Each structure stands twice: as C-alpha cells, then as structure tokens.
Amino acid sequence: MSPTHSRRPAPRRALIAALATAATLATAGALVAANPAQAGSDANSAPLKDLQLLAINDFHGNLEPPAGSSGRVTERQADGTTKDIDAGGVEYLASSLRTARKGHDRSLTVAAGDIVGASPLLSGLFHDEPTVEAMNKLGLDVTGVGNHEFDEGKDELLRLQNGGCHPVDGCYDQGRKFKGADYPILSANVINEKTGKPLLKPYVVQNVKGAKVGFIGVTLKGTPDVVTAAGVKGLKFLDEAETINKYTKELQQQGIHAIVALVHEGGFPASSAYNYDCDAGGSTGLSGPIVDIAKKVAPEVDALVTGHTHNAYVCSIPDPAGHPRLVTSAASYGRLFTELNMKYDPRTEDIVRATVKGSNRVVDRTQSKAADLTQLLDYWQTLAAPVANKPVGYITKDVTRTGAVESPLGDLIADAQLAHAKSLDSRAVVALMNPGGIRADLVYAASGKEGDGVVTFGEGFAVQPFSNTVNLKNLTGAQLITVLKQQVSGSNAAAPKYLQISSGLTYTLDLTKTGADRVVEDSIRLDGKPIDASATYRVAMNSFLADGGDGFTEFAKGTDQLVGSDDLAALVDYLTANTSAAAPYAPTAADRVTVVK
Secondary structure, eight states, X not given: OOOOXXXXXXXXXXXXXXXXXXXXXXXXXXXXXXOHHHHTSOGGGSOOEEEEEEEEOOOTTOOSOOOGGGGEEEEEOTTSOEEEEEBOOHHHHHHHHHHHHTTOSXXXXXXXXXXXXXXXXXXXXXXTHHHHHHHHXXXXXXXXXXXXXXXXXXXXXXXXXXXXXXXXXXXXBTTBOOXXXXXXXXXXXXXXXXXXXXXXXXXXXXXXXXXXXXXXXXXXXXXXXXXXXXXXXXXXXXXHHHHHHHXXXXXXXXXXXXXXXXXXXXXXXSOSOTTXXXXXXXXXXXXSHHHHHHHHSOTTOOEEEEOSSOOEEEEEEEOTTSOEEEEEEEOSTTSEEXXXXXXXXXXXXXXXXXXXXXXXXXXXXXXXXXXXXXXXXXXXXXXXXHHHTOEEEEBSSOBOOOOSSOOHHHHHHHHHHHHHHHHHOTTEEEEEEOGGGOOSOBOSSOSSSSOTTEEEHXXXXXXXXXXXXXXXXXXXHHHHHHHHHTTSSGGGSSSOOOXXXXXXXXXXXXXXXXXXXXXXXXXXXXXXXXXXXXXXXXEEEEHHHHTTGGGOHHHHTOEXXXXXXXXXXXXXXXXXHHOOSSSOBOOOOOOSEEEEO
C-alpha cells in the first residue's frame, strides 16, 4: 500500500530505437456534509444549479487492468459479509466516467495526484506519456500534484504539463510529438527555490455553465522524505493547510467562493470495504494525516478530494468552525472514482454545503470498453510489445507483496539484490528493500500469450518500475541494528515501514512493546550469529534507501559506496538464472521475521 518511493530517469534511446523498427456502477452509501450556516442562506432567491464532481487519485499509470489484488476492490454486502470485485483499466474508467456524466450539464473531472509515476511498463517505459494522453481523452479537467510526479524531477514534470519529446529518449514514433497535458497540474505548496514561486499554477478556476469553482492543488509536505534528492532538487514543500488557506483568501478576493482542495495526502479508514459507512455511530472512522489537515483548512473550502494512502473513503470531518465537510478518496489504480453531487447558488456564487453528497463507485469490467482508449492502448502496446512480452522467469504460484511485516515478494527481491551485490563484491552479506518500492504482485495466471507461470519483463517492470540502482555500503553492526530499529521509530513510529530482508538475516519483532524496543536487539542474527556492533558489514540497498529515504537516515551514513545495476535488472537476472519451466520459483514462507503480538 505504501506509496513511498521514487525512480531516476533511465535512458531508453537504444530500446526505443529497437521498438521503432520492430456499464454497471456499484455505488457506496451517500454521505452528506452539512454546513448549518450555509444551509441557512436564502437559497430560494435564485434557482440552484446542479454541480457534479468526479474524482480519482493515485492512478499510477495503470492503463491496463491491474492484475491480482491490485485489480480488485472489496465491497460490503447488506448481510455484513464482503466480496471482491475485479476493477480498473483505463478503457473501463473512461466508460464509467462518461456514463456518470450523462444527465449532468455541469460536471468536472478532477484528481488528487500521483496520476503518473511508479507506473507499469506500458506507461513507465515511455516516461508516462501514454497516461497523460489517456487522461486527455477521458476528460480530466484538473489535477493536483502528488509525490510521484517528482520521480523524474521537476523538469520532467514541466514537460508532462507543457509537452515536447523526452530530452534523452526523444520522440517514440516518427512524426509524432508529445503535446502534454490538456489539464492543469496544480502545485500550490511546491516552491521553486530560484523564483520563490510555485513550480506550477497554485490554483485554477473552472467556469462550467456559469458555476465558477476554484481548485487548489497541494501535495504532502513530506514529499522530500519519500522521493530521491535528485527528484526534488531546487524545490521547497510548504505546509498543506496553510497553503490552501492562503490561496483560499486569494480566490475569495477574486470573487470565487466555491472552492475545492485537491490534496495528495490521505487517511486510513476503519474498513477496507470501499462502501462502508465512514460516519456510522456518529464518529469518523478515519485516522491519519488528512484528518488533522482537514480540521485546519478554512471553512470556506467546500470539500477535500484526497489521496496518497491508496484507500477508499467518503467521510465527514469538521472544519475549523465545527461544521462537517466531505473528505474523499477513491483508492488507487483507477479501480474506483468518487461521485460528488451538490448545488451551486448563483446568488452567493458558492456551493451549498448542506447539499453535498458523495459516494465511491466501482470501475467494473462488465461494461463496454471506451473504443478511443482501446485504440490509444493498442498504439502503445505495439511499441512496447517486443520488450514487455519477453519471458524472464517462472513461478509456481502468485508471489505476493501482502503481509503485515514480511512478504514472499519482498523476500524474493531482497534475495535478488543480495545476489547482484555479491556479483559486484563478494563481501556483501545482506540486502534490505523498502516495501513502498514493491508496486505489484507477480501473478501466476497468464496476462497474455506467454502461458501460466511465466514471468515477463513487463510483469517484472510492474513490480519494480523506479530504475533505482542497487548500492552497496559499509555499515557497522551498530548501524545495521539502528536501521532495523528505524522501521518502528523516528518518523516511522506511527506508521512502521518494515524492510524486506534477504535470506540469512532474522530477528524478532515484539509488537507488545513500543518504539524502537519493538525490534528485539538480542534476537538479530546473520547466518545464525549475533550481530557484532563493532564489526563492519557490506550491505546492499537501493539508491532510494542509500540516500536515507523513508526515514532510514542511518543508511545515508554508510561508507565506501559502490553503485550497481538498476533494481529491476537485479530481479530479472535472478529469475533468469535461478528458474526455468522445469524448475519454477516457489514463494518463501516469509518467516525471516518472528512477530510477537
């Protein structure tokens, strides 16, 4: 679930040169956020206008239907049971949005960041140009920026907005130039240190048949903690609520009173079902950073569309005046969209808060595909096919990233990185991998013509799309112990980030304790031997962790750094060398960490 990771731009000119030669909507229960002060206005003095907002977040370039658990949503049934529904795929998303817009004269489609970045091969191979073109076609009107929009740095983000061929890879097809996003990408709290101004527009006003709505877009203040230093070089990230409030005042001075914030920060709902009643029992079933942000955002903001945590919720959170206000998120990967319906008062030029209703809707795969999106995918799939469909390994069953602390896929990736590290330096003894860098499962069922159990390059790319390198550093035993304790302390105390560890490293995690003490120091073993605090160990990690990402600052203090190949190459090489059709890879039991509850 964690969205924390980044990638460096990787030249693909040689690859691209080679390629050049070669329905029914399930609904959640509607929730109403009422502002008593606004509800008491004289709404009868002029006819109220219907206004619809359709919202997505954290699409991450998932143009094709996501595979495995990434392509399902959980729906709560009337009897209290749940069922999983296959969902997602941009062809279905476009159809869902177009169906939802029918009968609505005033409709806007918005997003709360991470539309691109950490993308599967079909989009990531081409620096997410296919996703921007898909968003243009399905009618996205505006999006806020997310942390993953900075994966390849600010200049690449500006190119996605303004168009132009990639500075290294160039154009991907003769005579076809990338035009950029038709929609504004908003970055109100992202400041260019050279100019002192927002990198992109801080807000935009959309006038839809006389209803003027201002949108302010912000990303999480902690973006530098979850993106490589190169990705955010020259940028400063400001407080989310303070920034929204600043531009709310500016919009009001311009006579814009209907205001919606697009916030790439989110929360953690009490239920995984997309349609659960968030406000049941009179208390909000939501926790996490967005709750505090929402309580600080000015009452003049009418709704908050959020993201980042990849969760689904439609909740009422009180604004600073104590009035409930809708805060929404539509999970991730285009599996859901949020429909918000409300009334716009022409007299006050504001949204009547008492009328705001919202629900999350499933992008199910039983409906017809949008033909124009199918045509777009066909174009890019043809370019990508020679690389995407190449077999690189074999598995006996799904290798998943699911697990409270450790996952079978995490074990595989850590083992692959250790093997790559050993090929560079025989002194390498252990590898550690951040969970946010694992973006998809390896699925046994064939996604194309390759056959069940075959892992293709495209499937591997979906797992590790960042092009981070595998780095080696010297750490003392004391530093290695500190790294393990940083999983559950410091910036990770409230929401632990459990590193995936290579074979040979074991320890006990005692969840009955608090803070760093949850990692039982005396239990830490490497190849069965206790860690020697004064000894030096050659440790492998990706470049994101090597820079201290995800709160693992101790990694940055390591010495004698050696930079290897990218992490995807390490995984592909490991599968190719260690698996075959006759001897496929069997997932581990994921028992390297002993958990005490």
